[in-house]
Amino acid sequence: MLDVLAMIEVSWLAFVSSAMILCFAFLVGRRFSVQLPDQRIAVSQPNENGAYLAMWTVAPTLLLFALYFMFGEPLVRFLLASDLPTGFERLTSVERQQYVDRAGQALGLETIPSGADPIFHAVVDRYRALRGLAKGTVLCLSLFLSGSMFLYQLRKLSGGVRARAQVEGGIRLLLLLCAAIAIATTIGIVMSLFYESLRFFAVTPVTEFLFGTRWNAQTGSEFGALPLFFGTVMIAIIAICVAAPIGLFVAIYLAEYAGHRTRAIVKPALEVLAGIPTVVYGFFALIIVAPAVRAVALRMNDMLMALPFIDEPVLAAQPTNALAAGLVMGLMIIPYVSSLSDDVISAVPQRLRDGAYAMGATPSEAIKDIVLPTAFPGIAAALLLAISRAIGETMIVVMAAGQRAQFSLDPTSDLTTITAQIVSLLVGDSAFDSQRTLSAFALGLVLFLVTLFFNLIALRVVGRYRVRYE
Amino acid sequence: MSSVHESLTRRRRAEMRFRAYGLAAIALAVGMLVLLLATIGVQAAGAFSHHKLQVSVEWTDNASGPTPPVATLVSRLNTIVREDLETVFPKAMQDRRSQVELHDTVSRLALLPVANRLSRDPPTSGSLFAFDVALSDDIDLFLKGSPKLTSTVWTDGVDSIEQTVGDSVELIYEDGGLLALQREGESNEPTLLLQMGGVVIRVASITDSVVSGKVLVGEVSAIDDQDRSGAIVHRVAAPELQRNVSDQQIAWMLVLQDAGRIKRTFNADFFTNADSTYPELAGVLAAIMGSVFMMLVTAAVALPIGMAAALYLEEFAPHNRLTRMIEVNINNLAAVPSIVFGLLGAALLINFLNMPRSAPVVGGLVLGLMTLPTIILAARAALRAVPQTVRDAALGLGASKSRAVFDHVLPLAAPGILTGAIIGLARALGETAPLLLIGMVAFVAEVPDGPNDEATALPVLIYKWSNGAERAWEPATAAAIVVLLAFMVLMNAAAVLLRRRIDRTRL
Numbered sequence: 001m002l003d004v005l006a007m008i009e010v011s012w013l014a015f016v017s018s019a020m021i022l023c024f025a026f027l028v029g030r031r032f033s034v035q036l037p038d039q040r041i042a043v044s045q046p047n048e049n050g051a052y053l054a055m056w057t058v059a060p061t062l063l064l065f066a067l068y069f070m071f072g073e074p075l076v077r078f079l080l081a082s083d084l085p086t087g088f089e090r091l092t093s094v095e096r097q098q099y100v101d102r103a104g105q106a107l108g109l110e111t112i113p114s115g116a117d118p119i120f121h122a123v124v125d126r127y128r129a130l131r132g133l134a135k136g137t138v139l140c141l142s143l144f145l146s147g148s149m150f151l152y153q154l155r156k157l158s159g160g161v162r163a164r165a166q167v168e169g170g171i172r173l174l175l176l177l178c179a180a181i182a183i184a185t186t187i188g189i190v191m192s193l194f195y196e197s198l199r200f201f202a203v204t205p206v207t208e209f210l211f212g213t214r215w216n217a218q219t220g221s222e223f224g225a226l227p228l229f230f231g232t233v234m235i236a237i238i239a240i241c242v243a244a245p246i247g248l249f250v251a252i253y254l255a256e257y258a259g260h261r262t263r264a265i266v267k268p269a270l271e272v273l274a275g276i277p278t279v280v281y282g283f284f285a286l287i288i289v290a291p292a293v294r295a296v297a298l299r300m301n302d303m304l305m306a307l308p309f310i311d312e313p314v315l316a317a318q319p320t321n322a323l324a325a326g327l328v329m330g331l332m333i334i335p336y337v338s339s340l341s342d343d344v345i346s347a348v349p350q351r352l353r354d355g356a357y358a359m360g361a362t363p364s365e366a367i368k369d370i371v372l373p374t375a376f377p378g379i380a381a382a383l384l385l386a387i388s389r390a391i392g393e394t395m396i397v398v399m400a401a402g403q404r405a406q407f408s409l410d411p412t413s414d415l416t417t418i419t420a421q422i423v424s425l426l427v428g429d430s431a432f433d434s435q436r437t438l439s440a441f442a443l444g445l446v447l448f449l450v451t452l453f454f455n456l457i458a459l460r461v462v463g464r465y466r467v468r469y470e
Numbered sequence: 471m472s473s474v475h476e477s478l479t480r481r482r483r484a485e486m487r488f489r490a491y492g493l494a495a496i497a498l499a500v501g502m503l504v505l506l507l508a509t510i511g512v513q514a515a516g517a518f519s520h521h522k523l524q525v526s527v528e529w530t531d532n533a534s535g536p537t538p539p540v541a542t543l544v545s546r547l548n549t550i551v552r553e554d555l556e557t558v559f560p561k562a563m564q565d566r567r568s569q570v571e572l573h574d575t576v577s578r579l580a581l582l583p584v585a586n587r588l589s590r591d592p593p594t595s596g597s598l599f600a601f602d603v604a605l606s607d608d609i610d611l612f613l614k615g616s617p618k619l620t621s622t623v624w625t626d627g628v629d630s631i632e633q634t635v636g637d638s639v640e641l642i643y644e645d646g647g648l649l650a651l652q653r654e655g656e657s658n659e660p661t662l663l664l665q666m667g668g669v670v671i672r673v674a675s676i677t678d679s680v681v682s683g684k685v686l687v688g689e690v691s692a693i694d695d696q697d698r699s700g701a702i703v704h705r706v707a708a709p710e711l712q713r714n715v716s717d718q719q720i721a722w723m724l725v726l727q728d729a730g731r732i733k734r735t736f737n738a739d740f741f742t743n744a745d746s747t748y749p750e751l752a753g754v755l756a757a758i759m760g761s762v763f764m765m766l767v768t769a770a771v772a773l774p775i776g777m778a779a780a781l782y783l784e785e786f787a788p789h790n791r792l793t794r795m796i797e798v799n800i801n802n803l804a805a806v807p808s809i810v811f812g813l814l815g816a817a818l819l820i821n822f823l824n825m826p827r828s829a830p831v832v833g834g835l836v837l838g839l840m841t842l843p844t845i846i847l848a849a850r851a852a853l854r855a856v857p858q859t860v861r862d863a864a865l866g867l868g869a870s871k872s873r874a875v876f877d878h879v880l881p882l883a884a885p886g887i888l889t890g891a892i893i894g895l896a897r898a899l900g901e902t903a904p905l906l907l908i909g910m911v912a913f914v915a916e917v918p919d920g921p922n923d924e925a926t927a928l929p930v931l932i933y934k935w936s937n938g939a940e941r942a943w944e945p946a947t948a949a950a951i952v953v954l955l956a957f958m959v960l961m962n963a964a965a966v967l968l969r970r971r972i973d974r975t976r977l
Binding site: 069073104164168171172174175176178179180181182183185186188189192193195196245246247248249250252253254257262266269270272273275276277278279280281282283284286287288331334338362363364365367368385388389391392393394395398399419422423426427432440441444447448451452455456459 | 481482484485488489491492493494495496498499500502503505506509510513774775776778779781782783786787795796798799800801802803805806807808809810811812813814816817818821822823824839842843846870871872896897899900901902903906907911929932933936944947948951954955958962
């Protein structure tokens with residue numbers, strides 16, 4: 001019985017039992033209110049009475065299962081690890097933990113892999129029994145608590161409790177909890193990044209990570225991330241050099257010159273540009289842009305070598321290169337620059353332009369001297385957001401920028417970035433105890449903090465700007 | 471006076487220039503978009519069709535008992551195909567190397583679907599059994615035009631053919647400007663193949679009146695006068711060492727094509743097969759199913775929670791610090807790089823909560839958290855668009871706050887919320903980076919049955935295929951991109967239709 005229970009997913013268990021409790025309590029509550037004696041005023045409608053009872057009755061069950069979901073399995077593991085058969089005392093706690101992990105994996109399989117010794121079998125059986133026991137306890141406890149709660153609230157209901165107010169309060173709480181998931185997500189991100197990073201920095205000093213110039217995480221153990229920061233900045237600069245002028249001019253044209261017709265064509269095209277998945281951009285960079293960049297670089301090399309004082313190839317002309325990744329990334333972030341700048345430019349009050357025209361300015365002079373300076377904070381924010389996008393962009397650099405961590409100002413050499421390294425470190429098997437895996441989280445932390453910094457500034461500027469002109 | 475004129479012209483020119491910059495920027499952006507889409511379209515076009523070899527054989531049932539297992543059938547069919555090819559090209563049996571080359575022209579695994587069909591519905595013994603077998607990826611690419619093959623009829627004709635030693639032949643001809651031209655001025659020595667009827671000769675050298683070469687297919691004695699006068703010159707753009715198909719294989723294909731044995735069919739396998747290590751067999755079905763399961767989980771997570779959060783923030787929340795904090799948080803989350811959500815999934819869901827790797831549930835959860843801010847922002851905008859009078863009317867009639875919101879505001883805002891949600895989900899569908907970190911890159915050759923099965927997703931499949939070494943992966947990748955974009959377009963079209971609908975009801 002407990003063995004069977006051990007193998008049922010805890011989420012299913014929670015779902016089925018709470019659904020049953022909900023239905024039962026709701027139906028009883030509804031029926032109960034119908035049977036209220038006539039002389040007493042029904043405070044709430046039958047459905048609200050049902051919801052009231054259901055809400056209170058299911059609460060203990062949900063709470064218990066939530067607790068089990070978070071702490072149940074670790075507890076079972078802890079019990080098992082501290083209660084291993086004799087002979088395991090000489091193992092370190094980490095080794096014991098790994099043994100328990102293996103038992104846990106074997107538990108999920110239909111048959112225990114051959115070649116396992118009887119002790120392992122026994123441990124797996126014990127694991128199953130403990131897990132079944134834990135789930136059984138939770139189930140019984142939840143039934144008991146929900147049952148008592150049911151009876152207690154039923155009495156309150158007959159005492160004429162204000163069911164509707166409480167139900168609405170409950171709904172409001174539920175909505176608040178949903179809204180709080182956004183905060184929970186942020187906390188989850190920060191916690192997991194910090195936790196794994198701290199484990200990483202326990203071995204590798206922070207200074208070595210931030211200022212070291214040699215990155216060799218795949219094979220060796222050199223974790224100086226400076227080349228990665230360099231590559232990231234380099235590619236982001238190339239991207240913004242492409243996106244800023246194009247995006248800005250597109251925005252200016254759309255906001256100031258374009259007629260209804262042009263807007264109707266260009267705006268959707270830009271939306272398409274923004275909607276194309278990054279992996280598609282990566283493919284484009286890989287098969288079209290990177291070979292093109294390489295061909296041009298090779299030709300330039302030939303031309304330069306024809307000069308008398310140059311006798312070595314000047315450009316690296318790698319098959320995957322920073323320039324290709326940067327160019328395509330620039331293409332990708334054009335819509336981010338243009339749509340936000342468009343909004344900001346359109347928000348500049350017409351009277352400022354009229355004033356400029358009245359003084360004899362041409363439209364372009366009005367834009368250059370009046371509109372753009374006024375809109376500058378907003379445009380800067382748009383550029384900041386675009387830079388933050390470029391830094392966090394992953395697929396294009398993974399596919400087209402290369403893997404070599406180096407300092408090179410030559411845009412046709414292959415560079416690697418923070419995001420590309422995170423992917424290459426975590427793809428494939430990732431045991432969470434190796435320094436190699438943990439370094440990805442340290443990189444992730446840097447990435448998160450940097451983009452957060454940019455975003456916060458940009459969002460604050462955008463927010464202020466809106467307030468000023470609305 | 472003239473200085474004013476000058477400055478006016480200058481300023482007018484500056485104005486025109488400024489406008490031109492704007493137009494150029496738009497043209498550049500739109501042009502790049504068109505280039506991108508066109509590249510993918512052109513690349514993908516090749517992958518939606520496939521060249522197949524038609525084989526028909528008299529089926530002999532050697533055992534009247536139960537149908538043999540599929541593996542046996544595959545090897546039996548393989549023998550049939552090989553023997554069939556060997557009877558057409560008996561000379562290939564002379565040495566081991568050309569025998570292997572001949573066998574390599576078809577892919578053995580492509581026989582699996584045929585074998586499956588056969589085991590379901592075995593033909594009666596003695597009847598004619600016809601089936602198609604996919605040609606190998608390199609041959610298929612060649613037949614689709616890579617490397618390029620140009621064929622011209624050699625109108626001058628060959629006067630006589632002399633067989634020298636073994637397969638070497640000399641062709642005597644009179645006025646042969648054509649061949650000489652074909653051969654001249656080429657730095658990388660393209661291959662020239664001369665086809666006369668069922669005979670293919672590789673040209674080794676050309677002089678004014680003699681072409682010497684080697685017979686690749688057929689017997690010289692079989693060439694008649696008609697063949698001689700209608701010889702065809704095939705020119706393969708790349709030299710043999712730079713391509714994956716040999717001259718010999720090209721010669722065989724030319725003869726098979728002439729015999730009408732090769733046909734180009736719609737590549738249905740691409741939509742019904744799962745991933746494979748062979749590009750000619752790889753399909754997108756498993757990835758589509760993986761993506762569908764993932765989107766279901768994502769929608770189940772993000773839609774209700776996002777809607778509830780938006781309702782709270784827009785309708786119920788008091789103006790206090792907590793509310794402001796949540797709002798700032800949501801705005802920031804919307805701008806967090808997607809790969810960070812992948813790290814969250816790897817650390818929290820897989821490492822801490824021990825959820826399975828490569829499962830659509832985990833991918834869906836991660837993408838759900840990632841899409842949540844987008845959906846909240848869209849839902850808030852939709853709720854804000856509901857006129858205040860609706861709320862006031864409901865409250866004025868004595869409805870409670872919740873009643874007013876759930877019975878009157880929410881139904882009006884629902885289509886708008888759904889529109890925003892669909893657009894958010896379409897975005898999540900194309901997301902790759904977070905999925906790479908939670909193990910969705912594992913090679914999965916089976917179609918998943920549910921969200922807990924090992925699976926891969928469409929964008930991840932695209933990433934994996936783009937890394938493939940063989941050239942044939944390129945069109946396959948582009949085709950997978952077309953499928954992905956088609957899904958996204960469908961979702962966005964649904965959103966647009968919904969939006970139109972709302973606009974009409976508002977009027």
